[in-house]
Amino acid sequence: MSNVPSYLQGAWWAPDAVGVPVRDASTGETVAEVSVAGADIPGAIEYARTVGQVALGSLTFHERALKLKELAQYLNGRREELYEVSARTGATRGDSMVDIDGGIGVLFTFGSKGRRELPNANLVVDGPPEVLSKDGSFLGQHVYTRLPGVAVQINAFNFPVWGMLEKFAPAFLAGVPTIVKPATPTVYVAEAAVRAIVESGILPEGALQLISGPARDLIDHLDYRDLVGFTGSASTANALRAHPNVVHGGVRFTGETDSLNAAILGPDAVAGTPEFDAYVRSLVTELTVKAGQKCTSIRRAIVPSALVDPLIEAVTARVAERVVVGDPRAEGVTMGALVSREQKAEVLTRVGELVAAGGEIVMGSLDEPEVRLADGSTGLAPDGAFLQPVLLHFADALAQAAHSIEAFGPVSSVIGYDTVEEAVALAALGGGSLVATVATHDPDVARTVIEGIAAHHGRTLILDRDDARSSTGHGSPVPHLVHGGPGRAGGGEELGGIRSVFHHMQRTAVQGSPAMLTAVTGQWFAGAPRSLDGPHPFRKSLAELRIGDAVASPLREVTLEDITAFANSTGDTFYAHTDEEAAAANPFFPGIVAHGYLLVSWAAGLFVDPAPGPVLANYGLENLRFVTPVSPGDSIRVTLTAKKITPRETDEYGEVCWDAIIHNQDDEIVAAYDVLTLVAKTWPTTA
Template sequence: MPVDPSTATLLIDGDWRTGAATFEVLDPATLEVVGHAADAGPEEALTALDAACAAFPAWRATSAEERATALRAGAAAIRAAAGTLAAIMTAENGKPLHEARGEVMGSARMLDWAAEEGRRAGGRVTPQAAGGPGLVLRAPVGPALAITPWNFPASMLVRKVGLALAAGCPVIVKPAEQTPLIGTELVRIIAEAGGLPAGVLQSITTTRPAEVVGALLADTRLRKVSFTGSTEVGLSLIRSTDTHLRRTSLELGGHSPAIVLEDADLPAAAAAVSAAKFANAGQSCIAVNRLFVHRTVYEEFLPLLLERVAALRVGHGADEGTTLGPLIDFAGLDKVERHVADAVKRGAAVAAGGRRWSPPEGGARAGLGGAFYEPTVLTGADDTMLISSEETFGPVLPVYVFDDEDEAIERANTTDYGLAAYVFGSALARLWRAADRLDFGIVAVNDPAPVRPELPFGGMKNSGQEREGGSEGIDAYLETKSISMKL
């Protein structure tokens, strides 16, 4: 029976396969079906693990230069297909097309970085001892599982895949069920462009992640898991087995503060805060969730921020001029509305937005039925509100006033999360002090986009463990072996 390429989203042991069932993929802006994916179960997942285990000895023995060449070929192919990949991402994720293209191009840079990191992941020779030399070797940890999110379905996938392959680990990708098409296409491009052997890179799409991932976690041959998603699910992965340990990288939720000091460049800070908050409709683990503004500049800063927010254009991500797309689903919209209602009940004022968004009557997109919400700014926020302790994951920005630097940093740190924080100011000593004292894995100083391939990405506290990216990223896929020699 010929394979239907529209549903052959399972790459297992070098073959594209369909499953016994399929599921629909929806455009979150229109709720229309934009594709179908194979709905795999535990059996397919374990078959993929069999293939990964079989491929591991040869892939770990492949030279770092050969692996790097394959990854660079994948990066070049991603760049060549950037337009198509961006259109796929917008169709199933909803983000504006220019954001999707930027994410795709950033993914190619991550793959290039991973290629070079694999060539630098060496060990060392220790100082001569009485009995002889000592060696520290780095060895790939083994077959890995990459569980990727829907909000950044290209960059998160490629970051994990690139580092795993560069280290010598075969990897099975499980894309989010909301965005399986972009994940499938990226896996295809990387596997084909790099000429990867069967079993080295595989993909499993499913609407039953608990069953599929559970079967893999129960198998001791799976030696590494890298997960990006909610803190609740991340903690469940840590608790998933009580008979054996495995390496687990977690990039979880956030509750990012931004601090505007009294010596900040206010127009630049307003532009940066708007960008860091409303990209991807606020559905980002590093989106600004709490904005602290010094009392002496609050009255000047707020109109600048509101001007930026007013310039945002809500609509379908594929339409020219759109800068804010829909939320991924109505569960996300319900949470946004609950947070806004709670804040208003507790004394906050809606300075901008505050409602569901509908397209203008009679327009070309009058039928949009997705979970849209206006870009929203709340003033008069305080620390008792739900939005002050829970991650909203939507286009709502509460603004708080503070009186001194110590107060701002203390309030910013009062959270169980520690992924990203932002600080805006001019005096280098104060910025350095703030960056040092903020308990977050990523601190952006006057920078709305603190994600680069050369910087490690990850959080403290309940925002995760281990790092992706930077020279530290490949460590998550390598074991350290000490060799003591007596000659």
Template sequence: MKDHLQFYIDGAWVPASGGRTLEVVNPATEEAYARIALGETADVDKAVAAAKRAFGRFAHASRKERVELLESVIAVYKKRYDDIAEAISDEMGAPMSFARQAQAAAGLGHLSEVLRVLRDYEFDEVVNETVVTREPVGVCGFITPWNWPLNQIACKVGPALAAGCTMVIKPSEVAPISGIVFTEVMHEAGVPAGIYNMVNGDGPTVGQALATHPDIDMVSFTGSTRAGIAVARAAADTVKRVAQELGGKSPNIILPDADIVRAVTHGTRQCFSNSGQSCNAPTRMLVPADRQEEAIAVAREVAAATVVGDPRAEGTTIGPVVSKVQFDRIQRLIEQGIAEGARLVAGGPGRPEHLNRGYYIRPTVFADVRNDMTIAREEIFGPVLSILPYRDEEEAIAIANDTVYGLSSYVTSGDLDHARAVARRIRAGMVHINGSPGDLAAPFGGYKQSGNGREWGRYGLEDFLEVKSMFGYNARSA
């Protein structure tokens, strides 16, 4: 077992102030393989103080300096790419192919995209005789999740650096090792002391300390809606900016004129990807009622072809879910779906038959799901698909919008104009039309209880900027 008992504060690895530790468990084996220190409020205070001291200098760094800093970070990230992918696979169970091609790649993609944005971004604009300028918001606190660990670290750290902010990051204690490797990247890249700081710990201690700290100007949180509400409440007393990327229950409307085999195949695979542990997964598949049996047959085939197993084995499609807590919760929700009358057509409770340890979930498909059932309302965060039949397009749109969430959504039609028209009626921050992938230059974020603010690309950069009006800046001399 490897110990990681230090935090990164003011440009150096320093011991934790307390003695609490936590074992990091590999979800594929259920065995602990590493140990981290859990931070205390005193550790957060030290890190925030370092970030505050550094902000006075870094806020006025030139564009050239920030570009060069991001270039250096990207170069070292590429050098440590395999280490990052292996850490992600071990800590949260992603198959190695997925860890390399998607998980680690996402982090690099965000850093590269914000570098592209920074090179040409106009921080000043002229309005009459006023110059409107955009300046860094200040010291930022980042609380990041375990399901896409480097994706969420990079899409916060990258734009914060581009904006001129300093930061304290708390990676998820469930999957902290990739965050430690990323911190080693930042150190090797020569990020000046105090600009980037990392304190491991749990939400009630380190997360709470970041959210309430009077010297934190902005907190950016990614995680569950329940935890996001707690962060917002904690931040309210200091009126700091709060950006949140929270839960989702994304509808996938397959219209009657769609190629149902292709659409259901794609949608089911997307639902199961990353073992279902994506906030934007298309977990509610809406199909015409008279074609539900066709959809069931296709989804059942996809479930049967999904290889659940060892993340290190060739051919594995999905690995385990991240923890026993998640495993138990998903099992409970599957049982609840059966109890509430949904028709189980693939998968079900328990591990796959060939696996006797690890937090593995059977790829599961329910049909005849009503939108008032628990499995259609709650974010399951596992490879569980709900198929909901609809009578007509109006009902499909109504069902899609009947959720407290509004993160992502999906629409498929044989007629692009038809798909576009339906997409405009969905109350969500994102719509994938006809299977289109996401775009790192476009904003990522949601409506309603899926959060506020936007990440990725220019929109992510602007979340870390304050707007200042300088009246008379361009006035003629008296």
């Protein structure tokens, strides 16, 4: 039996030493051995900081996003072979889809969001500028740039593919290379996924490396340039967080750890309601998917005291009807084994502690179960790691063990409550969790619960009849939303869309003149030079247009007749535009004033170049603010300046954001906004 190889410094490597055996979760058969004895860990880190950094830095956000999409499409074609490998971990096909398809879905999501929400550049401007001098000659601007080190991910055994890709995607999009250190029991699944990624040839050199085995000195070689993303037990997270290089050396550390997640059944969600049924389905799903080995599983079912017995009966009936425990390669099996006999022993120990603390087993058993074997027969599998779904009931809702001991398997505890406020307090006893659900169709209950528990959780789900079918579920983190939680859950934060990309970047305040900030950021700032010479900027394709290209219009007078005509043609007869006496009584207006939208419409007429040209479409306005009212007899002019240019990698056009400023005859700012247009990359003429 050979060791699972590592992928280091652009090549596959495996030691000659005898490794730790890893076994099939259902049969106990040895699948592989795991060792990294003699691996050049410092060399891998240096390779990431040099080769990986250079390769990723040569690409923009959009180019990296396209590679994520390409990789997702490639891995979609290799799912079946990954499912086959995953089955050895005790995962059913459904479990493997959550892990493998879920990971591929993360790549798709970041591939899309990277192109829609980030510039086609390597620097992100964060928020508006801060004016630091009276004359506007000195500004401050926050920017994000990628970290110059390596993102190290230390993953748990339960999601060897999703856990890797959900950390890899934002790091890659940020431009930071990744080193993956999977958990030993399922390292061979992660290795199979990395092998497929390497064989795709899509990623730049040094973007991804794999350490297939224990690497206890890994953090010894990291410094302030690097970051560590950990998923696993709280005890291990605390040990890593206490490492000198984290405490004193500036290594950024994010932890996602133990979590006694709660699901609260609202008092209105009585038996027979859609909310009660949805709650039962959710609880059974979280008990059985991945054999309950999910950091987001429901560990505490907090239900009205009067509904404890009906809930237990409903869950027991659904488990009996829907759940078949056995080898995931056998037809009809819906729940597989725990990842190993060692993990099963750990779960049994924790359940024993819960029972000793007052928990009563009301569904399931701790005895070796009869299961469906790979050949379709039924029998015992003493070399496997099977366990029936187990439901406990705590008569004492405040029993400390119910809120502090996690059995990381198909185990949940039912706890009763008498008031909604008590349910909120019970959920908070978990000491910080990844996710909580409240099943209710009562808006007041939902508001009370969310306001009470939100600060204790990273994510909350309101489950009712309106979203029960479309909901992604209690236990399913999605790449668009934050995954993590305070307190016991680790205090970290992953995913959350582009937020997680910024976790791999440094936010820096840059101070300087408008001209210098424009040069550094690639975005025009008020006070920087404009170019008013040459062709109208709407006659310039992206190949010709430059930041600061501008057009300034002449003044146009606004008359009372213009205001009245606009009011009549649009139906906007708000009194400020039609009633002199009422308008003058308004503290903001001197009398009748022009509609803001009239001014914006006229501004478009003042700056537009009407003939067909590179500007293909106007697709919106942003940040529109009306500053100074315009009275009949006043005049307005507009200055339009190319503020930000974003070419699209896959299209023959890109976006241009224009800074638009409307002034009156006294050079007071009337309105300020951004105009968004689509502009062709090239155009036959510039006349």
